[in-house]
Amino acid sequence: MSNKHAQSRRVLLLGNEACAEGAIAAGVRFYAGYPITPATEIFERFAYRLPALGGVCVQMEDECGSMHALLGAAAAGQRVATATSGPGFNLVQEGIASLASAELPAVIINVQRIGPSTGSIHGAQMDVMQAQWGFNGNHQTIALAPSSVSECFWTTVRAVELAETLRMPVLVMSEMHVGLMRQAVELPDYDEVRIEGRPRPTCAPSDYRTYLCKRLEDVPPLADIGSGYRNVFQVTTHGSETAGGGGMVWDYKEADWHLRHLAAKVLHRRHEIEWVEPFATEDAEVVIVAYGSCVSAALAAMKAARQDGRRVGVLKLVSLWPFPEDAVRRHAAKAELVLVPELNLGQMVREVERVLGPSGIPVHPINRVDSYYMWPDDILGVLNAMAGR
Amino acid sequence: MTSARRMAIPMVELAKATARLPDAQAGETFRYCPGCGLGIVQSALARALYRLEIDLSTVVTVGGSGCYGIMGEYFQSNHIHGSHGRAPAVGVGLKLANPKLTVITIQGDGDALAIGASHFIHAARRNVDITVLICNNFGYANTGGQYGPSTPLGGVTETSPAGCFEYPFDACQLAIGAGATFVARSTSYHAIHMTNMLERAIRHKGFSVVEVLQHCHVLYGKRNGMPEATQWLTLFKENSVRAGAPGGAEARRAEPGKWEIGVLHQEEKPEFVEMYFATAAKLAGNR
Incomplete structure (x- = not known):
């Protein structure tokens, strides 16, 4: 019998460290990042923690590289995350759009700082509109904003769950004021942190299509690359059936399906996502x-x-x-x-x-x-x- | 060694074994222009995969934005049609997440050498075990024919109407300088040679690059006095010098307008993913 309270620990943590711990508790075992103040403590925590857990923490050439390493790792079945700030948040926008379009899960933590551009490393909430409208095209984003160290932990746990179950990038919009705040928090036994994962196909590999689903608001089951199911992931506009089978046809109906589907799968669940x-x-x-x-x-x-x-x-x-x-x-x-x-x-x-x-x-x-x-x-x-x- | 049977497979059987061809009844067609060099590259890659006898469900091709971006979808393997230039970064993620995968990025010259140059050289520096196939058609074609980092001096394009005035990159020298451990070049004339290069590159443990000089008679050729695919094939045939060939290959390569084909560089060096997990094990052991 596990006793939740006996296993929980009271520890002093930075908000940034709590974000990393939340991700780890939720099963994130792949982190790709690029150093940037004031988000670097998240990267450092992962670099220290993940190798010991059999996971991967890698430093890429820039934030754009980080995001696309996440895309590859997510396609191969990993739960993935990255963290950035300010100017780095500009650079991850392309990756957010790619993950959104290709319908692959990832968590992106933005420890906001003053902008525009390099701005300063001081606290701000200036990227909250960018979270929804920063990338090109039309995609309904999900963004959670922690207000305490404890919430840094739990918003990241929830972000992983939403990303996995809805097959999409989910943002944790932290801030320097929250990320660099140190508070005593009660951490649960991580074995007790049970979250839902990505929907899995139940069909035979031959019937599997990367984006196959019936209704606009459905989340298509997702098989990992290398698991025997053939995947064709596309950052390009695609339909549910035709494109998922090897998208060589483009037509206006597919574009319409794709755009409405990306919005519907989120908005259909807006009350489950709502957290106030x-x-x-x-x-x-x-x-x-x-x-x-x-x-x-x-x-x-x-x-x-x-x-x-x-x-x-x-x-x-x-x-x-x-x-x-x-x-x-x-x-x-x-x-x-x-x-x-x-x-x-x-x-x-x-x-x-x-x-x-x-x-x-x-x-x-x-x-x-x-x-x-x-x-x-x-x-x-x-x-x-x-x-x- | 690959069996003679596998070496000589007829095209129809090769297609059955490796390809997912367009469904004509559903209105699907190949998206290349008639006579495009990409068709030759595609069949060379199909032959290389077939010869290697890899389970195609463990193969991933990663493409970007360009005429070549669709190529991976014509195979029975997995495909990621990703963003412009980011394929090597996607490859790093794929290999770290599942080292058993065979990752082949299918890229263009603008894709690998301009917008994605940073990902390309850093993946090379890491010696990550992926294969980068660069289809070099001397400029941007999918967007209608603009000059790029591999357009020869004087090359006329929509954005260099008076001739390109920038020095081009040599993709292979760039890759060697960045740390790639297998670097080869071929051309769309040398279909069998290209197949051999791809087979060796995929087989190589570490970061491998195959640059294919691939004709685009429709956009680049038309504006530079070579509007026929055959003119390009002749050009490639007559101006390619085999790397390491006897009889002064070194001197001939130095002639303007000549280029070396074959394996330009090969070395054995510990691979990135293996190094990562070896180092991670140390950290895990110390705690």
Whole structure:
């Protein structure tokens, strides 16, 4: 009998190290990377841990190389991950698009820093829109944003599961402020971390097609290269049946199927993917919608405001994409004001405005781009000003 | 040794054994222009695979963007139609994830020497056990005929209408300099020679490169006074010098417009994936 609590360990970890541990707990045994601050601790952790587990950690010539090494390893059956930051996140976009189109699973951790370009190595939340719209074409991305060291672990576990079960790249949108934060966390016994893997074919090899599925929202079963099933992976536009069998025909119906399928397989499961945590939103007149490092400031601001007799609540978003619009609608339903603090000049606030716009609830952004944390006073200041105090 | 029977297999049987040909009834056709050198490369690769008697379910071809990108789909083996130039990086991932796989990247000159040059030379430096087949047609063809890193000086293309003014790369010298442990060149005229080179390259343990000078009479040839495939085959026949051939191959190779074919470099050196796991075992043992 395994005893979960007896096997768990309380350890002091960096957020970055917790991301690596989460991936390892979820079965990631292949990492390809390129050093970049402030994400390098993830790479270093894997370099130390994976060889001992029979896994592979390799340094590539650039982030583009890392992503395509992941693509090859994922096609050969490995659970794979990489981590990057800022300018590296630009370079992985091509690989994200390739994995999305070829429908191969991978986890990409972005420890966000200030941009554009090399910018600086300080904390920011400036790539959250890039997570969805950074690559070419039309693909529904999945992105999770941790706000603590513990969440670094569990968002990465979940990211691996979503990547494997949906056959697609999944992003963990960490930040320097979270990745380089050190906290004591309770780590589970990794044998107890059971996640679902990729769907496997039950048909005979001769009937197998790399992208064969019935409905748009289905995830085609995936066989590993070398397992006896013939695979043809394509980053090119392809259909479910014809192309999967060796795609030599291109037609408009296949293009239509391909694009709608990539969106449908995610959006059909948007409620399973949705990950939010509400704090006192039931009676809240003011709801602060926050994610990542801004969550702790939002909670502190809420506490201060509640002590002052004001009904303030917080909705923490962990899943950013697909945007958890139903949760935002639900928890802001009674609000008279919604605040969206972000370490950028207003990115996710656009989604909040899109969702709450028809209801007429005013949405107000609070932005910092000077490399500091969001402070509770930044939020309280706006709260006071908006409330006419 | 390959049996005589395997050496002499007729094309129809070869196709049955290795190929997945276009389904004419479903409207599928070969996507090469009539007379394209890629068809010759494809059949040479099919023959090489057949001679090697490898289980095709353990073979992966990796292609990129270019006329050659589709070639891997005409085989019964696995294929990854990947992004432009990234095939060697995909190969590194495949081999590390499953060292039993036979990985062949099918690339073009622009693919391997321009956009993917970094992946190409770093895979060579690592001596990872993959085979890179470079179909060198002296420029970009799939996009309509532009100059590239292998276009000869003076070559007329859509983006070099007054003639190319850049020095070209020598793919084989680049590969040797980067650390490749088997480097060979052939041409679309030398179909049997090309088959031999591919067979030896795939058999070689380590990073192997076969550069095939492959005619594109339709785009590059038309603009450079050689619009017929046969003109190119004649050119390749008359200007290729066998590497190591007696009678002053060294001197003849130095003549302008001549190139050496055959195995240009071969050495035995520990291979990347084996080195990785040997090193990893040390780390695992020390902990």
